[in-house]
Amino acid sequence: MTTVTLSRQTGATLWRNIALPLLAILAALLVGALMLALSGFDVAAAYGALWSGIFGNARNIGEALLRATPLILVGAGIAIAFRCGIWNIGAEGQFYMGAAAGAFVGLQAGALSPWLAIPTALLAGALCGGLWAAIAGWLKVRLGLNEVVTTIMLNYIAIGIVGYLVTGPMQEASRYNPQTDEIAAGMVLPRLLPGMRVHAGFLLALLLPVLASILLFRTPWGFALRAVGYNPVAAQHAGIRVNRQYVLAISLSGALAGVAGAVEVLGVIGRLYENISPGYGFTGIAVSLLAANHPIGVIFSGLLFGALTTGAELMQLTAQIPSSMTFILQGLIIAFLVSFRALQGRVWPRG
Amino acid sequence: MTEQTPRLRLAGISKHFGAVQANNDIALEVAPGEIHCLLGENGAGKSTLMNILYGLVRPDAGAIFLDGKPATIRSPHQAIELGIGMVHQHFMLVPTLTVAENVILATRPLLSLRRLGESVIRDRRAIERQVGEVAQRYGLKIDPAARVSALSVGEQQRVEIVKALYRGVKLLILDEPTAVLTPQETSDLFKTLRDFTAAGLSIILITHKLHEVMAISDRVTVLRDGKVVGRRVTRQTDTHELAELMVGRDVRLTVEKRAAQPGAPALVVEALTVLGAHGRRLLDQLSLQVAAGEVLGVAGVDGNGQRELALAITGILRPDSGSITVEGKALTGAMPRQIADASVRHIPEDRQQMGLILDFSAADNFVLKQFSRLPFTRRGLLQPATILAHAQRLIRAFDVRTPSPALPVANLSGGNQQKVVLGREIDSNPRVLVAAQPTRGLDVGATEYVHKALIAQRDAGAAILLISTELEEVLALSDRIVVLYEGRIVGEVPGDRANTQKIGLMMAGVQAALQPVERWGTNTNEA
Numbered sequence: 001m002t003t004v005t006l007s008r009q010t011g012a013t014l015w016r017n018i019a020l021p022l023l024a025i026l027a028a029l030l031v032g033a034l035m036l037a038l039s040g041f042d043v044a045a046a047y048g049a050l051w052s053g054i055f056g057n058a059r060n061i062g063e064a065l066l067r068a069t070p071l072i073l074v075g076a077g078i079a080i081a082f083r084c085g086i087w088n089i090g091a092e093g094q095f096y097m098g099a100a101a102g103a104f105v106g107l108q109a110g111a112l113s114p115w116l117a118i119p120t121a122l123l124a125g126a127l128c129g130g131l132w133a134a135i136a137g138w139l140k141v142r143l144g145l146n147e148v149v150t151t152i153m154l155n156y157i158a159i160g161i162v163g164y165l166v167t168g169p170m171q172e173a174s175r176y177n178p179q180t181d182e183i184a185a186g187m188v189l190p191r192l193l194p195g196m197r198v199h200a201g202f203l204l205a206l207l208l209p210v211l212a213s214i215l216l217f218r219t220p221w222g223f224a225l226r227a228v229g230y231n232p233v234a235a236q237h238a239g240i241r242v243n244r245q246y247v248l249a250i251s252l253s254g255a256l257a258g259v260a261g262a263v264e265v266l267g268v269i270g271r272l273y274e275n276i277s278p279g280y281g282f283t284g285i286a287v288s289l290l291a292a293n294h295p296i297g298v299i300f301s302g303l304l305f306g307a308l309t310t311g312a313e314l315m316q317l318t319a320q321i322p323s324s325m326t327f328i329l330q331g332l333i334i335a336f337l338v339s340f341r342a343l344q345g346r347v348w349p350r351g
Numbered sequence: 352m353t354e355q356t357p358r359l360r361l362a363g364i365s366k367h368f369g370a371v372q373a374n375n376d377i378a379l380e381v382a383p384g385e386i387h388c389l390l391g392e393n394g395a396g397k398s399t400l401m402n403i404l405y406g407l408v409r410p411d412a413g414a415i416f417l418d419g420k421p422a423t424i425r426s427p428h429q430a431i432e433l434g435i436g437m438v439h440q441h442f443m444l445v446p447t448l449t450v451a452e453n454v455i456l457a458t459r460p461l462l463s464l465r466r467l468g469e470s471v472i473r474d475r476r477a478i479e480r481q482v483g484e485v486a487q488r489y490g491l492k493i494d495p496a497a498r499v500s501a502l503s504v505g506e507q508q509r510v511e512i513v514k515a516l517y518r519g520v521k522l523l524i525l526d527e528p529t530a531v532l533t534p535q536e537t538s539d540l541f542k543t544l545r546d547f548t549a550a551g552l553s554i555i556l557i558t559h560k561l562h563e564v565m566a567i568s569d570r571v572t573v574l575r576d577g578k579v580v581g582r583r584v585t586r587q588t589d590t591h592e593l594a595e596l597m598v599g600r601d602v603r604l605t606v607e608k609r610a611a612q613p614g615a616p617a618l619v620v621e622a623l624t625v626l627g628a629h630g631r632r633l634l635d636q637l638s639l640q641v642a643a644g645e646v647l648g649v650a651g652v653d654g655n656g657q658r659e660l661a662l663a664i665t666g667i668l669r670p671d672s673g674s675i676t677v678e679g680k681a682l683t684g685a686m687p688r689q690i691a692d693a694s695v696r697h698i699p700e701d702r703q704q705m706g707l708i709l710d711f712s713a714a715d716n717f718v719l720k721q722f723s724r725l726p727f728t729r730r731g732l733l734q735p736a737t738i739l740a741h742a743q744r745l746i747r748a749f750d751v752r753t754p755s756p757a758l759p760v761a762n763l764s765g766g767n768q769q770k771v772v773l774g775r776e777i778d779s780n781p782r783v784l785v786a787a788q789p790t791r792g793l794d795v796g797a798t799e800y801v802h803k804a805l806i807a808q809r810d811a812g813a814a815i816l817l818i819s820t821e822l823e824e825v826l827a828l829s830d831r832i833v834v835l836y837e838g839r840i841v842g843e844v845p846g847d848r849a850n851t852q853k854i855g856l857m858m859a860g861v862q863a864a865l866q867p868v869e870r871w872g873t874n875t876n877e878a
């Protein structure tokens with residue numbers, strides 16, 4: 001992972017990045033089973049429902065892909081920031097800004113050809129998310145403010161701005177609900193397969209992490225970004241402009257979260273309303289961590305978390321288990337993963 | 352003085368770290384009311400000895416007697432209970448608390464909530480009064496209610512001293528107390544210390560500045576290579592004798608080299624000034640020249656501006672005034688990348704922090720300054736095969752012992768890490784090479800390798816600025832030697848062992864003491 005110029009990974013790194021997450025998932029499921037049993041639920045029925053919620057039929061699989069889409073996009077962005085040593089806790093706010101921009105273009109550009117309008121909307125989402133994140137980057141390098149604090153604060157502001165937009169200037173014509181009108185039909189992202197809601201945005205969720213990965217590991221810019229992430233002092237000594245890397249990395253991170261927001265509006269919801277994200281920006285952090293901050297790995301961890309969400313919904317319907325079980329499982333996975341990595345670090349100081 | 356029971360007596364103290372004998376059969380006596388200086392170069396064993404006394408390090412052998420009674424000191428806590436206080440060079444204060452809070456910290460059990468409430472909330476005024484009384488009794492000017500973060504360095508040092516006094520110490524150890532002080536603050540401190548001894552307190556002062564030894568101490572013990580090499584009554588000695596004791600040595604290090612053939616000046620530094628906090632001059636109107644094909648050694652005790660000199664030349668630190676010219680090209684205030692492009696290379700003093708990305712492979716570290724250029728990047732993409740080939744060539748050329756160029760350099764030994772830095776910096780045949788502490792922490796073999804490589808660069812026509820606190824290294828490698836003291840060049844001598852004693856005197860600031868110059872900014876005394 002770290003020795004980038006060579007794609008060959010040592011056994012220890014492979015072990016660390018693939019086996020440990022799988023072990024963590026297993027351990028989380030075991031502890032989850034224990035919790036279900038202690039709460040008096042039928043574990044077999046519950047996990048059976050979870051399983052069929054994910055793989056039961058083609059529609060469910062499509063639904064898992066749909067849920068995974070924003071998580072993958074957000075997670076890939078957070079991974080980029082992490083690689084530069086930045087904690088972007090503001091993906092949630094960047095997602096909102098991207099959603100607002102996507103909705104704005106979606107509402108205004110309906111007359112244009114979709115081939116022009118849809119990319120414009122996505123780019124607007126990327127731009128707004130990126131600029132929103134750039135504020136935190138700028139505050140970090142100019143005033144030395146910790147990005148964890150500023151990105152969290154910017155989340156509240158972004159959510160507030162969307163709240164204002166959907167009750168004010170962008171509110172639907174009937175002025176009844178705190179939401180915008182539906183975007184033009186031509187702006188809706190095409191569905192990939194008949195009978196499934198999964199849309200073209202999922203292709204983007206496959207493509208962008210690959211591009212991010214190339215950027216990080218195959219370009220000089222990614223090299224500089226990772227050098228700063230590991231050791232900003234040595235990077236500075238080597239002539240790398242550390243502050244510029246910080247701002248670029250968090251902006252790119254925000255741009256991916258912004259795209260996720262625009263994709264969610266154009267592909268699933270069709271309009272902007274308050275509380276449009278069920279915490280994608282925060283779950284994205286876990287998605288990135290589970291993938292050891294590797295954009296390609298984020299595709300898989302995003303799929304897992306997406307699948308857990310759909311699976312848990314069926315679990316709720318058929319086994320009457322609260323869907324908050326998803327969050328418990330996600331939390332357990334991350335807790336186990338972090339502990340396993342720490343333990344492995346003791347056994348093998350430098351994997 | 353000799354008839355009294357000594358406040359402190361150390362007998363036969365020895366301590367080794369690995370193969371290094373840091374303290375070797377050391378004996379030391381300090382009388383009540385005495386100021387005793389412990390003099391020695393970096394690495395002479397002063398700090399180890401004091402850490403043993405303060406319970407931070409356990410000796411291998413030897414005994415400690417306090418007021419005639421044998422004592423075993425296992426922790427600083429115990430040292431304090433026995434009446435030993437220590438003021439470290441780096442203060443141990445909580446900046447967000449007040450002076451009084453810092454002083455009483457750790458004197459009361461914090462685990463008792465009731466006592467905590469009493470001490471911190473209800474008794475705040477009483478504590479401030481108590482601390483104020485202690486400070487006043489010893490003539491220390493300090494506001495007990497002031498927040499430590501708002502205090503100057505000199506005032507913070509006073510807080511450290513009050514902390515020790517409040518706990519009723521009888522023996523106070525000060526580790527290089529003047530290193531961070533302005534001359535005014537230094538003379539205030541010395542006046543205070545004399546007041547203390549009048550009250551019966553004993554003081555051990557660790558220093559390497561000879562004029563301070565002469566100014567303040569009653570007796571002095573000189574350490575060299577972990578051994579006591581001399582004990583003197585201050586009044587009966589002089590700086591020359593002390594300097595000789597401090598640096599006089601057997602020749603341990605020789606590097607084969609032929610006479611230098613210096614060419615035109617390659618690196619010219621003029622009137623370089625770097626200001627630190629409170630207007631302290633870290634570099635003060637410093638000028639030097641290094642010709643192509645020569646090694647200019649910069650000798651000096653650590654912390655006299657070495658770091659700032661290297662960083663200013665390489666563009667990491669922006670000088671406040673002065674100029675830097677390389678082969679006629681003005682480079683003052685240029686970006687690090689531009690300076691590197693002017694063929695100025697740098698072996699930084701801390702290879703792990705400044706020189707290497709430890710999580711990166713050797714291959715990536717080799718291209719750390721060139722990765723975005725041809726041939727390592729083509730059409731915007733890194734070229735792994737080229738980077739790898741480059742690494743393999745350098746690994747062979749510089750004899751880096753690593754199982755694979757893809758292994759993170761964190762896994763390499765210190766010597767091999769330094770060879771990676773060396774390979775990166777000198778492979779391109781630099782015009783100017785700034786080598787800061789190039790062999791710090793390396794074993795004999797690696798040290799020899801680095802020295803040979805530096806001389807080879809010199810012979811190839813590079814101008815080499817060797818900044819090292821190892822006098823032995825400077826003597827062995829340099830064609831000319833300048834001595835850095837408090838940010839200024841205080842003297843220059845040919846690179847010849849005949850001048851060792853002279854260098855020692857200059858390193859210890861004797862020259863500086865003879866020429867009192869207004870060296871400090873006007874705003875040094877603002878609080």
